[in-house]
Amino acid sequence: MERFMEVCLFLLLRDGPMHGYGLAEQLIPFGFAPEDLNVSTLYRTLRKMEHEGFVISDWQEGEQGPRKRVYKITTEGEENLEEWIQVLQYRKARIEKVLAVYKEPSKKSFSKVIDEVAT
């Protein structure tokens, strides 16, 4: 699932600014339960997204606890999300193709089956 988390982060940030730790919670319904979430990947991905101009961040201090880096999606980020959606639709189609062929009866020829039984 190459860069799947990235798409989920774009999707979550589309609904409003959020900091990394908060995004971690919101990622759960996308298959990133705490035991399946690598927080290193999460923070690293957010930094990369900002470096590419798809999000911008600001430090939010004053609240209790450590300071939060709050990310906000940019126009370029929103465009990038739409490209990612196309990619996901293509991936889905390819997976469905495999699942469909898997469920088909085997196309193994009769002669090949005979060969197999003979061994």
Next chain:
Amino acid sequence: MERFMEVCLFLLLRDGPMHGYGLAEQLIPFGFAPEDLNVSTLYRTLRKMEHEGFVISDWQEGEQGPRKRVYKITTEGEENLEEWIQVLQYRKARIEKVLAVYKEPSKKSFSKVIDEVAT
């Protein structure tokens, strides 16, 4: 699409033995048109699959042209394919989750929209 070609190869070999170059042609309907197929990855993957015991190979000579290494799926390989199908079903579900949320109307709160308009 982490190791997607591997699953396609299992699926094709389920229908009978085949050599790498022949598998390349059969991969086309799975999104591996010649310009999208990396033959290095193809041959490398087949060698790895044999090393793991999921396929076995024999050299087929006598025909015209260079000799062919013909791969045949093993019982372990067939079992591995079934595990891969489970993985693909899970991947498909996660992708569908993202696509569904994407199509939902934005959950951005009214107050956040006001903030945005104010800037």
Next chain:
DNA sequence: TACTACTATGTGCATGTTGAATATAGTAGT
């Protein structure tokens, strides 16, 4: 004969993505 195209299999190196472990630091409760 030399050249080109197609068939056929592989290796070496570089890049990109991810996971595990670790570091740092603030706050709250016992």
Next chain:
DNA sequence: ACTACTATATTCAACATGCACATAGTAGTA
């Protein structure tokens, strides 16, 4: 003091993939 929770980030290693290149047989053709 200690523990737990919140919060962000780096380093190193492993894994997957792409690109370039090497090798070799056969067939057609100029």
